[in-house]
Amino acid sequence: MWKRLGAGELMLVLALCCPEAHTQHYPTKPVRIVTSEPGAGSDLTARVLAQGMPAALEQSFIVENRPSNLLGGMVARAQPDGYTLLLSGGSFLIGPLLQKLPYDPVKDFSPITLVISQPVVLVVHPSLPVKSATDLIALAKAHSGKLNYASTETGGIFHLAAEFSKSMSAVDIVRVPYKGISQAINDTIAGQVQLTFVSLGGADSHIKSGRLRVLAISSVRPSALFPGLATIAAAGLPGYEAVSLVAAFAPARTPSAVVNRLNQEMARVLMEAEVKEKFLNAGAETIPGSPEQLATTLKSELMKWGKVIQNAGIKAE
Secondary structure, three states: OOOOOOHHHHHHHHHHHOHHHHHOOOOOOOEEEEEOOOOOHHHHHHHHHHHHOHHHHOOOEEEEEOOHHHHHHHHHOOOOOOOEEEEEOHHHHHHHHHOOOOOOOOOOEEEEEEEEEEEEEEEEOOOOOOOOHHHHHHHHHHOOOOOEEEEOOOOOHHHHHHHHHHHHHOOOOEEEEOOOHHHHHHHHHHOOOOEEEEEHHHHHHHHHHOOOEEEEEOOOOOOOOOOOOOEOOOOOOOOOOOEEEEEEEEEOOOOHHHHHHHHHHHHHHHOOHHHHHHHHHOOOEEOOOOHHHHHHHHHHHHHHHHHHHHHHOOOOO
């Protein structure tokens, strides 16, 4: 005997048997964007998207902050229906390379789009007799183990950028760890350490005042963020690139129609002139692309940073 299905049961059957049936009118309720702590780069990025997405999708997008080390596992376990998204940067990607975490950044997620790219700059104390990254490499080789660099967060972009350059140039520069970037910059200005990698936003005023000398930028090509500044790759390190990426993901097995709709609308927001200018002023570039491009970038970044971490013997603190 056939049982008459209620409305809720019918919707469940349609969702299981015909995924396109419940994605045709997506979204029909608010969408959560799970991201890191308030004030972090990915949090600010999430809020820009949350403000712009409702214009076309006619549903609110709610930013939900969680500790960085919990983000991946939380979203990986969410229903793959497009109503819980992840917006995260390096900690999501690098975390599993440093320690065992309850998610796989490739297998447990459906890539949506790259969002922003934020290069870092190599700065030195003005007393250091170097004018370029090439000069610095030569000085480091002539005085092996005598130079030191300030670095925050083990496995963070500033740390990895330095270790990657050391590995490619075969120099020995000693790491001096710091709990916060402000103290790392202050000690570089004071000459307690000779150099550091830092975001443009963190270094700009000190560069303009002459308290720090900028040598190069970590993007693979010259950047509109700092016109005329040479790349580290140009200092005899072809292929060198160390940028902080923020990207959007959904749980694995999210219907492709939902992923593609989100991709389309996020790209629309990110390509708005006002949004692009806002990120440029903050030292970042919007770089939306296809889900396939993000998947390729994710695998490439995992391979690159996995080798750097292994060669440098980096361990989670």
